[in-house]
Amino acid sequence: MRAVFRKISKRYTTGVQYLTNQYHIDVAARTDSERKKRPLRHDVINLLLQSLHKNELTYLEIGVKNPSKNFNKVNADNKYSVDPGVEYKENPVDFKMTSDEFFRKLKSGQIFNKEISFDVIFIDGLHLASQADKDIENALEVINDEGFIVLHDCNPPTEWHAREEHYYKLSPAKNFWNGTTWKAFCKYRLNKNLNSACINTDWGIGIITKKKIFNYLHEDKNPFYEFKIFSENKKIILNLIDMEKTCKKKWWGKN
């Protein structure tokens, strides 16, 4: 009986420690603050599409989950969606496959004709750096010269949001997960043939474009992708910009 009581008491104490720990409370506050930020990803995507002033706009979303959250809110004439259906059983997408398979079929002409190109490609599939890196590399081959590659979750507020394991939900970030996409975005920030910035909203909306409207990172400040260095130098490393301020500068206007 005593042993059972001791076990219950230990569990209770551990639970209380978890819930009242200042570090956990601070991380939860960072989660809340990020969740309140506006505009959302579809607003940014729609703005980018609009900025192209084209008669016919073509949009591709990699990783869709529930389309009512983003895909359905995007305004484009031609919209295509890719998702293997890992997280959402219904998976109502055009191409039920991984992004790797989609791009392989696209390049070999098995889907679309070989001339297809996109105005905006939204990459929001598997949130691991190695996969996001491949997705960006593939997207660069089929994005229009004036177009935009948009990458979700580039600005994780804490290292717990940037954990590798999606399914571990007892960390201070609970079920909120940005993964390691930020590392792939940082890699492309160093590419002098591309221009990039990250909008400080909705967990960080990375934008990569061939147009010379942003800058690129001239010096690798974080070769080992340490989270602390990243966190302390985000403004420069991500080219973290505020949506409202940049709206005024009209950075998405014609080149």
Ligand SMILES: C[S@@+](CC[C@H](N)C(=O)[O-])C[C@H]1O[C@@H](n2cnc3c(N)ncnc32)[C@H](O)[C@@H]1O
């Ligand atoms: C974060 S959700 C997408 C959310 C959606 N884009 C939005 O804005 O609401 C990630 C999705 O990526 C999908 N996914 C996982 N691995 C993938 C892969 N290798 N290729 C493409 N999509 C993948 C999952 O099935 C999941 O539905």
